[in-house]
Amino acid sequence: MADEREWRLLVPGYLRRLPADLAAVLVLTLVTIIAVVTPGVRETPLRVVFGLPFVLFLPGYALIAALFPEEESESVTSPDASAAQDAGQSRKGIDGIERVALSFGLSIAVVPLIGLVLNFTPFGIRLTPILVAVSGFTLAMTALAAHRRWELEPADRFRVPYRRWLQTTREEFTNPESRLDGALNILLVMSVLLAGASVTYAVAVPSQGEAFTEHYLLTEQENGTLVADDYPTEYTVGESRPLIVGIGNHEQRDVTYSLVVELQEVRIQNNTTNVLNETELDRLQTRVAAGETHHEQLNITPSMSGTRLRLAFLLYTDTPPADPTVENAYRETHLWVNVSAPETDAAVTNSS
Template identity: 50%
Template sequence: MVAFRSLWLLLPRRVRQLPADLAAVVSLVIATNIAVLVPVIRETPLRVPIGLAFVLFVPGYAFIAALFPEADETPASATESTPPDGRTIVDDSDPDGWDDSIPSRPGIDGIERVALSFGLSIAIVPLIGLVLNFTPWGIRLVPIVVSVSVFTLGSTVVAAERRRELPVDERFQVPYREWYIAGRTELLEPDTRADAALNVLLAISVVLAVGSVGYAVMGPADGEQFSAIYLLTEDDDGELVADDYPTEFIQGESQELIVGIDNHEHKTTEYTVVVLEQDVEVVENETATSDGDTNTTVNKTVVRDQRELDRFSTTIAHNESWTHEYTLEPTMTGESQRIVWLLFPDGDVPAEPAMGDTEYAVHLWVSVSDS
């Protein structure tokens, strides 16, 4: 306890005097960055509820706090009061009793503050994403989290400074102490036994509701389980695209491409990729209808020769992708050569793998010449 107090005193005075609601905003921003960016923690479901609060409420709340640092009511004094239309009574010498030159403070109440926080958050985050779309960083997880964090912390600093400039009795404050005292009195000191029973039922209902929502958010159903393998190339800008594959080879020379794997198996999975080189012949078969008229042509692929070029393995976490720069060097020559990448989850590879042994495969047609 003493060590904690010593660390607290080491903080700048302005930080120690930060209002409780703004301190909670800063704490949630820090917690979100930890939950999203720290390798071990980002694997846990903890980032789901923290991320939802961060995106849907916190930026708007900080922005509203910067716009409206005042409390929602102007305190009355012995010599003045505030009528419904916003004017202030000062003395009996005024013909109508009100002074039109002194407006009331433009504060908003707690319900308006919460509603505007949700609404502005839903507007602010997409606008930040739109701006990022025109930057080199693009709309990615880390740039989004950092940008929203910077905006929120900047708004929090402005809100803290604007509140500090106001008299103490005019600053907005979250009455959490009053809420705690009222809730404690209502729960522990009920007026009647019926009120006590209702309080117990209410507490149980809240716990069950929070638990149900938390389970639904943090433990979603597994859904469909599948994997995927695909081929990519690198364009002139260094971006990975599914285009411009190498198709013309000279025997003994190699070309580069990218092999990508996606894991949606809802578990960490070990994959083995087997690369086959096939000399293929395409045979046309005609199919006749029942009345004897021929109207359909079906192409049949016949593998005349097959060789295993390579195999490699990797382990991928659930909902993660993995890319591998692969050097392709065919050994067979001809115009109808097919290179096949077979993906086997959990390392279950047959002794002589073929395309029918797995549902995950990708192929590339190439032409290989002698020189």
């Protein structure tokens, strides 16, 4: 017992005074953050198990707790109670069922609004900004709710009636009003357990959708925006121009990709493309987690000149073959470019 008191003394006083339901909101928020950002844990179903209430329930519950710190309203049934109400001493809170229903509703309203605000910021709608914004809102509302409760008299503060719920539950099963009530209580518990098991199974063993990989090219505008437009098509031998390769992993698993960049002189005849000459410009390998997108900036430096050359970006899962081609690539994208000789070479040719 002494050890328990010593441990409690290590916790700041305002945290020891935190109501049980608000402490649960705080703990669940922190656990969700850990489950989402910790390597090895974020790939497990725990991310979804904690993520769903984090998005669908906790923000709304914290907001409701801040708006209604009072205990459930008491009905006026006597002159004394009426006098107390006239004196401003009656409670104005809402009951537990209303809190739960409003928590879901407000969460569904608040989280999209947070996403809308983030959409107009440089951060955008991405995992980290959403996690930080929703966590910040939930923790801020939790702190405000705790402050408002502490300002009330202890008897007027809302508290979750755990003991009353446990006592009522025990009485319903040990001393039901009739056999039918007892059977219905057992059926209700079995239904809840079955529903919980179904949700757990759906989270732990999600259905596999279509597996595919996105492979595309981007360019960077002067303002830093990435667009699928304005690709460079005029090159000079030995001079570099930047291009950004995008890889989106929707394979339902982590994948190590290999990218081979080739400049090819091709001839198209009778709907058949023949490669007459080719040179490899770059090769790289990167690992992309499931559901993530990777952007890689490349500096394309042609080593041979010609008109209407094919600049091919060949993507493979794992190690590419000894002879990478458009036909054996897992994904392929290309640009048609013109590559001119350096000015010094052109001048020497003209003089001769």
